[in-house]
Amino acid sequence: MKELIRTNDAVVLSFAESLMKDAGIASLIADQGMSILEGSLGLLPRRFLVAEEDADAARRILIDAGLEAELRP
Template sequence: MIELLRTNDLVLLSVIEAILNSERIEFLIADQHMSSLEGSSGFLPRRLLVPSDRIDRARRLLREAGFGSELTT
């Protein structure tokens, strides 16, 4: 699994999840349950990971959708 992006923006994360789901690209949201440890202050970003064999397609989809600036390089 390779990190596609890292964000604290739950709305952005939801939109990107929908894009990936629509293209049947599997993903994993890491650190999503850390809010219980951090006190819901939002300082720990969630990481969206995709399989290494799908990373190029996922990046292309997000660039085409206008989210290229959100990608982890």
């Protein structure tokens, strides 16, 4: 899996997840269960992951949707 985004912003994650679903690309938001450890404060960022073979296409979709600033290098 390739990490494309790391953020605390649930809206960005939901938007990215929706874009991937529409494109037929499987995605995963990791670290959602960490809220138990942090007390639901939203301090720990979540990671948006896609399969290695879909990473380039997913990156292009996210850039086209205006999420370029959110992408990991």
